[in-house]
Amino acid sequence: xxxxxxxxxxxxxxxxxxxxxxxxxxxxxxxxxxxxxxxxxxxxxxxxxxxxxxxxxxxxxxxxxxxxxxxxxxxxxxxxxxxxxxxxxxxxxxxxxxxxxxxxxxxxxxxxxxxxxxxxxxxxxxxxxxxxxxxxxxxxxxxxxxxxxxxxxxxxxxxxxxxxxxxxxxxxxxxxxxxxxxxxxxxxxxxxxxxxxxxxxxxxxxxxxxxxxxxxxxxxxxxxxxxxxxxxxxxxxxxxxxxxxxxxxxxxxxxxxxxxxxxxxxxxxxxxxxxxxxxxxxxxxxxxxxxxxxxxxxxxxxxxxxxxxxxxxxxxxxxxxxxxxxxxxxxxxxxxxxxxxxxxxxxxxxxxxxxxxxxxxxxxxxxxxxxxxxxxxxxxxxxxxxxxxxxxxxxxxxxxxxxxxxxxxxxxxxxxxxxxxxxxxxxxxxxxxxxxxxxxxxxxxxxxxxxxxxxxxxxxxxxxxxxxxxxxxxxxxxxxxxx
Numbered sequence: 001x002x003x004x005x006x007x008x009x010x011x012x013x014x015x016x017x018x019x020x021x022x023x024x025x026x027x028x029x030x031x032x033x034x035x036x037x038x039x040x041x042x043x044x045x046x047x048x049x050x051x052x053x054x055x056x057x058x059x060x061x062x063x064x065x066x067x068x069x070x071x072x073x074x075x076x077x078x079x080x081x082x083x084x085x086x087x088x089x090x091x092x093x094x095x096x097x098x099x100x101x102x103x104x105x106x107x108x109x110x111x112x113x114x115x116x117x118x119x120x121x122x123x124x125x126x127x128x129x130x131x132x133x134x135x136x137x138x139x140x141x142x143x144x145x146x147x148x149x150x151x152x153x154x155x156x157x158x159x160x161x162x163x164x165x166x167x168x169x170x171x172x173x174x175x176x177x178x179x180x181x182x183x184x185x186x187x188x189x190x191x192x193x194x195x196x197x198x199x200x201x202x203x204x205x206x207x208x209x210x211x212x213x214x215x216x217x218x219x220x221x222x223x224x225x226x227x228x229x230x231x232x233x234x235x236x237x238x239x240x241x242x243x244x245x246x247x248x249x250x251x252x253x254x255x256x257x258x259x260x261x262x263x264x265x266x267x268x269x270x271x272x273x274x275x276x277x278x279x280x281x282x283x284x285x286x287x288x289x290x291x292x293x294x295x296x297x298x299x300x301x302x303x304x305x306x307x308x309x310x311x312x313x314x315x316x317x318x319x320x321x322x323x324x325x326x327x328x329x330x331x332x333x334x335x336x337x338x339x340x341x342x343x344x345x346x347x348x349x350x351x352x353x354x355x356x357x358x359x360x361x362x363x364x365x366x367x368x369x370x371x372x373x374x375x376x377x378x379x380x381x382x383x384x385x386x387x388x389x390x391x392x393x394x395x396x397x398x399x400x401x402x403x404x405x406x407x408x409x410x411x412x413x414x415x416x417x418x419x420x421x422x423x424x425x426x427x428x429x430x431x432x433x434x435x436x437x438x439x440x441x442x443x444x445x446x447x448x449x450x451x452x453x454x455x456x457x458x459x460x461x462x463x464x465x466x467x468x469x470x471x472x473x474x475x476x477x478x479x480x481x482x483x
Contacts, residue, residue, distance in 0.1 A: 050261045055177040059186055061250050062120075062173055063193035065128055066166035068244050070197030071204075072135060072159045073101045075236065077307050078205040078326065085212045086230035087152070088145050091310070095440045097156050098307060102299075102434035104160020105427050111164040112423035116274055119257030120173060127165040128248040134158030135241040139234070166194050167426045171406045172418035179263045180475065181345050188341030188403035192334040195399050198305065199330030202322075209233050211318065266474045271417040280416055281424055286469060287413050291425045293355075293464035294405045297362065297457040299432030301398050304454060305330070307440065311450060312387070321384060329391045333399020341403045351408040352470040355401055359462040362397035365390050366454035373451055394454070414474040 076083055076097040083089045089097075115123040137155035142148045170190035171183075178186040209232045262268035272280060281287055304311065305326060312322045340354055369390035409421050436453065 050259075051177070051179050051182075051263045052259050054256075055186075055259070055263075058177055058255060059173065059190060061247070061255055062124065062166075062169070063190050064247050065124065065131075065162075065251065066170075066190065066194035067197035067200075068240070068247055069131060069159060069162045069166045070194040070199075071201050072131065072197075072240055072244070073098075073156070073163070074198040074201035074305075075205065075240065076156075077305075077310070078202045078322065079209045079233065080307075080310055081212055082209045082229045082233065085226050086233055087149055089149070093149065093153075094310065095307060095437055096153065098303070099434060099437040100153065100156040100160040101163055101302075102160070102430035102437065104157060104163045105430040105434075107161065108164040108168070108423050108427045108430075112168065112420050113274055115165070115169060115172065115419040116417050120169060120176070121255050121257040123165050123169065124251050124255055125248075127162045128244070128251050130158045131162045131244045132241075132248050134162075135237070135244045138237045139241050141234070163430070164423060164426070167191065168419050168422040170403070171410050171422055175264075175267050175410070175418055175474075176258050177263060180266070184341040184344045184403060184407050185338065187406050188338045191403050191406060192337050192399065195330050195402075196334050199327045199334070202308075202324070202326035202330070204236065206322075206324075208236055266414070266477050269415060269477070271415045274420065277416040277420045278424075281413060281421065284413060286471075287409070287421075289464050289468055290405070290409060290412060291428055293359075293461040293468070294401075294409075294425050295428035295432055297359070297398060297454075297461045298402065298405075299429040300436060300453045300457040301394070302429070303433040303436040303440070304450060305395075307437075308391075317384070317387065321387075325388055325391045326395075328388065329393075329395025330399055332392050332396035336396050337400030337403055340400050341407075344404060344407065348475060349470075349472055351404055351411070352465065352468065354404050355408070355465050356462070358397045358401040358404070359458060359465060362394055362401075363455055363458040363462055365393035365397060366458050369394060370448075370451040370455055374448065398458075408470065411472045411474050412470070414477070 076089075076094060080089070080094040083094065111123060111127075114126070134155040134157070137151045137158065140148075140151050142151070170187045173190055174183045174186035210229055212229060271277070308322055308326045312325070317325075340358075344351060344354060369387070372386050372390060405425075406422055409425060410418050413421055436450070440450065
């Protein structure tokens with residue numbers, strides 16, 4: 001099981017004397033309904049968990065919701081040059097449109113409370129309805145550009161409010177519906193599809209919307225006047241509104257909060273209360289160390305990715321090339337991340353080692369990219385190939401670490417509910433992203449400082465993980481019962 005079990009004293013609360021069922025009834029359904037605490041589960045007779053085929057449908061609907069949220073959030077960064085011409089956006093507007101994502105995390109704890117008290121279905125329906133309203137606001141056709149810009153900003157804010165659910169609920173969903181040997185894989189799919197949506201925005205935007213600077217490779221580039229560009233942007237907005245509406249309809253038709261019977265003992269066990277969970281998290285030094293290791297590099301990378309076109313414009317990279325670079329960097333991270341998670345399901349207790357390897361690679365890739373952009377100092381070759389390679393490697397290493405981090409978070413602080421745990425760390429990540437984008441609204445003429453934040457954050461995270469002592473309390477509970 002690796003090096004990282006908690007100490008015997010830390011695990012003692014999970015191993016009390018065996019309780020009796022209420023009125024002699026079966027114990028597992030009582031666990032599922034929260035009548036018996038998590039601490040009692042390890043003394044129960046081994047009972048195999050039950051999984052349902054419908055779990056993949058639930059995972060699909062949730063993953064598509066995350067995909068749509070990421071796509072809408074990243075709509076404007078890849079086409080920022082076209083948006084400037086069509087709607088009169090400034091650099092401040094472009095940065096603010098991306099900044100609405102982390103701002104939407106301010107009520108994050110309210111969504112965590114709702115998920116903890118009312119379950120996944122209510123939370124997902126509220127989240128998807130906010131996304132429908134936000135996507136609809138962006139589509140209202142008004143000739144007054146001042147009002148139109150305000151509606152677009154409002155729509156981006158509503159979409160940002162959906163972020164806490166789509167980014168936090170993946171481990172909660174995987175624990176609720178999937179067996180222990182599928183949890184990391186389900187977490188990876190549910191969490192990384194949000195990043196895949198952001199990646200597709202790098203592809204869809206520049207290919208559908210012509211660039212105003214003549215750098216587009218499309219036949220439509222010759223027609224790149226303001227009205228034509230505006231029409232193409234509106235076509236993208238209408239398409240995104242239709243997609244979000246379909247996903248909301250699917251969630252409304254079928255998205256249960258939980259299966260009839262739990263897939264594992266950990267899924268059936270009662271968790272800490274909302275208040276006690278925060279006290280446990282804030283007093284757990286190992287969790288705080290791990291949270292910073294996640295939040296700092298992922299927050300910096302998310303903000304950097306959202307304005308990648310703005311960063312690459314000074315080095316004469318076209319809007320289309322910047323879009324392809326962003327697309328493949330996130331796609332690579334999604335593919336490798338799911339593969340890493342599947343590997344972690346087969347070989348348990350290796351999460352820290354996997355994170356060390358990924359963060360070491362991210363540090364090297366981000367340093368290479370930053371030095372390449374400093375052509376006047378380093379004289380390294382600045383070509384499309386080097387930019388593609390360094391950015392794709394950076395995206396692969398950082399994005400693929402997300403589900404591994406999530407699983408390690410849950411294992412470290414169990415029995416704190418998954419939604420609360422991941423909500424705290426994603427809130428921190430978005431806080432770091434928000435701070436960087438806030439500074440970007442003031443210091444957007446020279447962006448080398450933003451590039452240097454990447455290797456610095458990756459190196460700091462690597463050092464924190466090196467000092468971190470891993471533990472697997474949730475896995476310990478499942479193993480004790482199943483043996």
